[in-house]
Amino acid sequence: MYTGHCYPGGPNATAAQATALALIDGQCDINSGETYTNNIEQAVQNGTEGLTMDDVDRALFNSLKQRFDLGLFDPKEAYDWPTRDDIGTDASMELALQVEKNGPSFSQFL
Secondary structure, eight states: OOTTSOOTTOTTOOHHHHHHHHHHTSOOOOOSSSHHHHHHHHHHHHTGGGOOHHHHHHHHHHHHHHHHHTTTTSOGGGSOOOOGGGTTOHHHHHHHHHHHHHSOOGGGGO
């Protein structure tokens, strides 16, 4: 996250600093690696760059809210997921035709 980039902390920045600044200034709530996991506790305990548990709580809330909004915590049974057997059926072809007739068209935006 912070090595090899034009990070504001410069070449001597620590992972704890990068974590703190990303959460506070960058509002970067989702970590795609291990930088947060490995450094967030130390950054909060030391108050690195002013990081507090309130910052972590906000990031956690935002991260979980995104996942809930996407339905990632819904049970699989909550949706009628199509299977391979549904592809190319009369019902799927009828639905595709309805979407084509009633849905927005890219030509509308040209």
